[in-house]
Amino acid sequence: MSAVSVSDTDVRSILAGAVDLARRALLELEPSGVGAHVGVRAEDEYAATHCFEATLPGYHGWQWAxxxxxxxxTDRVTVSESALLxxxxxxxxxxxVPWEQRVRPGDLAPGDLLAPPADDPRLVPGYTATGDPEIDEVACQIGLGRRQVLGLEGRLEAAQRWYEEYGPDTDMARAAPASCESCGFYVPLAGALHAAFGVCANPMGADGHVVHMGYGCGAHSETPLPSGAGSPLYEAYDDAAVEVYPAESPKPAAAGSAPAAETAVAAESAASGATTEESTATTEPSSPGRSETAGSEPGSATGAQ
Structure with missing residues (x-):
């Protein structure tokens, strides 16, 4: 164990040397639970405290004082008191922590009952019904038809919580284009908090939360609609449009020379004409009266006796 020992210069020598006396006093109380001497510290000019390690089970780190x-x-030292610290x-x-302080915000579950503390400073006596319908109706309209109502201290505490969570100093409010004061989804509260707080009714915003009128978000009712002009970084692409590319103009041929392509076409045409004439001469029919049988003459009868 690491405990700081006080030097003997801070304690009277007669008190600093009473280690054995202090140990004997402890051994009379706990014969087997006293460990090594840890140090001594001065209480005042006439008293000092000697500390010993406690070797009792379950008391790790504790000290006998x-x-x-x-x-x-005087040269006589007496033992005043001892304790386990x-x-x-x-x-x-x-x-x-007292029981009434152990319940924290968010701990309340369905079916739990939590009464306010006695004489809660946040609540003040309200309006007691008189039996007159006209008077009682007016009292209910201004929020007095209850035995207790929220007092000044209670309103200030609630306003501080709401302001910190949904106030103009939040990151959301700083980045908003406008505040809740001009938003159509802002429903002002009634009573003394009417001038500064309301409830958000926009499901895309702080829906159901009490917000300060200086709060704001991107779902403000006056936020303009997008222009629909497409992405601001890229132009819209129309895949049904026809893109026309101009053809390149042919280069003029040099004087006295025909293009290579025309020369090749002319040579191919000449070869095709020669082949056609040769085929015509080969397939020409024989003249009338001439026999196709080899060795026979015109006018002779084939197979005559």
Missing amino acids: VVVAAAPD PGPDALIAPEF
Whole structure:
């Protein structure tokens, strides 16, 4: 365990040397739970506290504290008191929180009942019904038809919470083009908070939340509609349009020379004409009266005896 020991210069020597006396006093109370001496610190000019490690199960980091005292100009030391105290490394329970303070916002579940504290400073006595319908009706219209109503302190606390969460200093409000004061979805509250707070009725905004009139968001009722001109970075592409590209003009041929393509076409045409004439001469029919049989003469009868 790491505990800081006070130097003997801060404690009277007679008190600083009473280590054995303090240990004997502890051993009388707890024979097996006293460990090594940790240090000594001065309480005042006539008293000092000796600390010892506690070796008790479940008390890791705790220390025994023994207060010794000595009168001025005396060589006799007496033990005043002893106690088991948590040290710097002690494992201790968290600070006690009263039951009525343990319920936090958001803990209330369906079916739970939570009464306000007695004499809650946030509430003040309200209007008591008189039995006169006209008077009671007016009282209900201004919010007084209850035994208790929200007082000044309660209104200030609520306004502070709402302002911090949905106020003009939030990131959303700073980036908004306009405030809730001019928004059609802003429903003002009644009563004393009417001038500064209302409820948002836009499901795309802070719907159902109490907002400050200086709050704002991008879903303001006066936000203009998009122009529909397409993306601001790229032009719209019409895939049904016909794109016309001009043809390139042919280059003029050099004087005295025919283009290579025309020369090739002329040569091919000449070759085709020669082939046609040869085919015509080969397939020409024989003259009338001439026999097609080899070795026969005109006018002779074939197979005559």
